[in-house]
Amino acid sequence: MQIAARPATGGTILDITGDIDLAHSPAMRKALLQEIREKKTPKVFLNLEKVRYIDSSGIASLVEGLKASRDQGSRLILYGLSKTVREVMELSRLQKIFEIHDSEAQALAS
Amino acid sequence: MEFFGKIGSSVEGGLAYVGALTSLAGRAAYFTFIGPFQGKPLRFQRAVSQAMEAGVRALPILSLITFFIGLILALQAAYELRRFGAISFVASAVALSMTRELGPLITAVIVIGRSGSAFAAELGTMRVSEEIDALETMAINPVSFLVAPKFIAMILMLPCLTIWANFMGILGGSLFGVAQADFTFPRYIIASLDALFMRDVVTGLIKSFMFGVTITAVGCLEGLNTTGGAEQVGRSTTRAVVMSIFLVILVDLVFTMLFYFLGEH
Amino acid sequence: MAPSVENLGVDESFDGPMISLRDLRVSYTGREILHGINFDVQRGETLVILGGSGSGKSTLLRTLVGLEKPTSGQVWIRGKNFSAISEVERDEIRKRLGMSFQGGALFGSMTVGENVALPLQEHTKLEPTTVEIMVRLKLDQVGLSGFEDFLPSQLSGGMKKRAAVARALAMDPEILFFDEPSAGLDPIIAAGIDQLILELKKAFHMTIIVVTHELASAFLIADRMVLINKGDVVALGTTEEMKTSKHPRVRQFLDRIPEPAVAQELDYLQMLTEPSSKSGEGRQGKSR
Numbered sequence A: 001m002q003i004a005a006r007p008a009t010g011g012t013i014l015d016i017t018g019d020i021d022l023a024h025s026p027a028m029r030k031a032l033l034q035e036i037r038e039k040k041t042p043k044v045f046l047n048l049e050k051v052r053y054i055d056s057s058g059i060a061s062l063v064e065g066l067k068a069s070r071d072q073g074s075r076l077i078l079y080g081l082s083k084t085v086r087e088v089m090e091l092s093r094l095q096k097i098f099e100i101h102d103s104e105a106q107a108l109a110s
Numbered sequence B: 001m002e003f004f005g006k007i008g009s010s011v012e013g014g015l016a017y018v019g020a021l022t023s024l025a026g027r028a029a030y031f032t033f034i035g036p037f038q039g040k041p042l043r044f045q046r047a048v049s050q051a052m053e054a055g056v057r058a059l060p061i062l063s064l065i066t067f068f069i070g071l072i073l074a075l076q077a078a079y080e081l082r083r084f085g086a087i088s089f090v091a092s093a094v095a096l097s098m099t100r101e102l103g104p105l106i107t108a109v110i111v112i113g114r115s116g117s118a119f120a121a122e123l124g125t126m127r128v129s130e131e132i133d134a135l136e137t138m139a140i141n142p143v144s145f146l147v148a149p150k151f152i153a154m155i156l157m158l159p160c161l162t163i164w165a166n167f168m169g170i171l172g173g174s175l176f177g178v179a180q181a182d183f184t185f186p187r188y189i190i191a192s193l194d195a196l197f198m199r200d201v202v203t204g205l206i207k208s209f210m211f212g213v214t215i216t217a218v219g220c221l222e223g224l225n226t227t228g229g230a231e232q233v234g235r236s237t238t239r240a241v242v243m244s245i246f247l248v249i250l251v252d253l254v255f256t257m258l259f260y261f262l263g264e265h
Numbered sequence C: 001m002a003p004s005v006e007n008l009g010v011d012e013s014f015d016g017p018m019i020s021l022r023d024l025r026v027s028y029t030g031r032e033i034l035h036g037i038n039f040d041v042q043r044g045e046t047l048v049i050l051g052g053s054g055s056g057k058s059t060l061l062r063t064l065v066g067l068e069k070p071t072s073g074q075v076w077i078r079g080k081n082f083s084a085i086s087e088v089e090r091d092e093i094r095k096r097l098g099m100s101f102q103g104g105a106l107f108g109s110m111t112v113g114e115n116v117a118l119p120l121q122e123h124t125k126l127e128p129t130t131v132e133i134m135v136r137l138k139l140d141q142v143g144l145s146g147f148e149d150f151l152p153s154q155l156s157g158g159m160k161k162r163a164a165v166a167r168a169l170a171m172d173p174e175i176l177f178f179d180e181p182s183a184g185l186d187p188i189i190a191a192g193i194d195q196l197i198l199e200l201k202k203a204f205h206m207t208i209i210v211v212t213h214e215l216a217s218a219f220l221i222a223d224r225m226v227l228i229n230k231g232d233v234v235a236l237g238t239t240e241e242m243k244t245s246k247h248p249r250v251r252q253f254l255d256r257i258p259e260p261a262v263a264q265e266l267d268y269l270q271m272l273t274e275p276s277s278k279s280g281e282g283r284q285g286k287s288r
């Protein structure tokens, strides 16, 4: 799994490539929390277009990120979820709790 | 003929049992000393909580019993010593028999009753309720997870408890010394310490270390070997206690003989 | 902690059958329980194991995860012969398996939350806060939200069962083994477990082996079913094939027809009065 950050209007986009699984979710969690807590980015966009698979540890890390952003008063926005990722979200009944968009354009416009 | 055959097979059974104990202790030692260097976690936290249970919680009862034992030793020794007008030797008699023999032994017996039996009951219950199987299916080694922390706790705590037991025994003896043998308390303690050589203390501690290994190995082996249902857990516990007492005495005999012959030179 | 954490994620590179049994025979103390079982389970498939009480279903599951050693034959899991590999290799495979035991097998000295967290703490480098959220997600999936701090002894039978299911799910395993997950659960919660199994299959593409006596549930979740009778596979097929099967044992099982009273009066009298043979063998296999 790789994470790359790039600036966007009003915040930062984190592009994630690869699987977010038990071995890799700690890295994603760290990057996410750093962006939210330390850099205090007002809008963090998480680009999941190139994520094939996410497991419960990945979901739990996203939940931690969401909680941190709520505490900061900032926003965490997900977009580009594949069918599999969406299904895992639904399994955990979290699809309504996260702010989820289909494409980058929609996410940035929100 | 049949009689010798029976002896033969029970000796064989005994050796197999000791073999199983050694193998269990060996595997626990592997997870304690070698495992951590191969990335297998040493369960320090679990060892600490076992040490609290096996060691610290045993202190009140151990103190009381060894205090009484010290007092009894003083009374018994004085009974003989005063006929020779040598009652002032009571301090050294108590100090020597406590540190060399009774301190380690009484400590071991109390620990068998409190912890050896508890190990067998705990692991036996886990065995019959498939908890050990559950650990295995999770790829968690039961020896590493359950047995090794107990070994660590016991080989650390037994010598500590023994030192404390020696001290309490001497304290018990001093009660008699001060009341009946014209000692003052400080003089009694000094007389006790004068009678002791480092060797006496160390041999006692070596024994207590071996007792710790024996008690843990027997308790855990009996627990892990439990088959069947809840009633078998009770049986394992009983076996653990009886076997531990027997083997502790045997280990005691072997080491006492060893020290005796080593001391000759 | 464990060095192997790097290869823990999904590994879809393996595309043969996830489980493959070859003439599997298992005995307890000399008495053969399973008499040569053969079947394969593909990735993403849900296989339901049906069979009468004492027919050897739990024994089969225990053998599949390597708790019982086959007397002959082989268990292949993810292309590895389970009884011929090293302990290290076996543990690597076991990290990808989840099993809920018939009796729950929860660790009695740990809370429900600690039970679910244990495999995560042992095998991953996840932060404690992440593990805590995962534990809550899993408990929520089985309807046990808010029971993290309860000890197993403080739970009802059905709640224990569900906690065991949550623990089996902890690592998002590739292969799940459930031994009667919904026995003793009320119909609503049992339906919830069925739903969960379907969702897990959809979301994670999990391979799931379920032992159950609940026929309605079996037909809902299964892709294929296998019927075991006294240690033999008597039928194996898709749910459709099973529904339309003419096999007398299958019909009897699915149509819930009780055993006919076959014993002749004389045999029966003899069976009742025969001096006991102590071996435990016999009674079961006879005249039933």
Ligand SMILES: Nc1ncnc2c1ncn2[C@@H]1O[C@H](COP(=O)(O)OP(=O)(O)OP(=O)(O)O)[C@@H](O)[C@H]1O
Residues within 6 Å of the ligand: C028, C029, C033, C051, C052, C053, C054, C055, C056, C057, C058, C059, C060, C102
């Ligand atoms: N530990 C054991 N020792 C000896 N025999 C056993 C043991 N466990 C099970 N058996 C025997 O194996 C046979 C199969 O048992 P098993 O538990 O696999 O049945 P099952 O199909 O799971 O039954 P149920 O539906 O009642 O759970 C039974 O005849 C039982 O007597």
Ligand SMILES: [Mg+2]
Residues within 6 Å of the ligand: C057, C058, C059, C102, C179
């Ligand atoms: Mg069963």
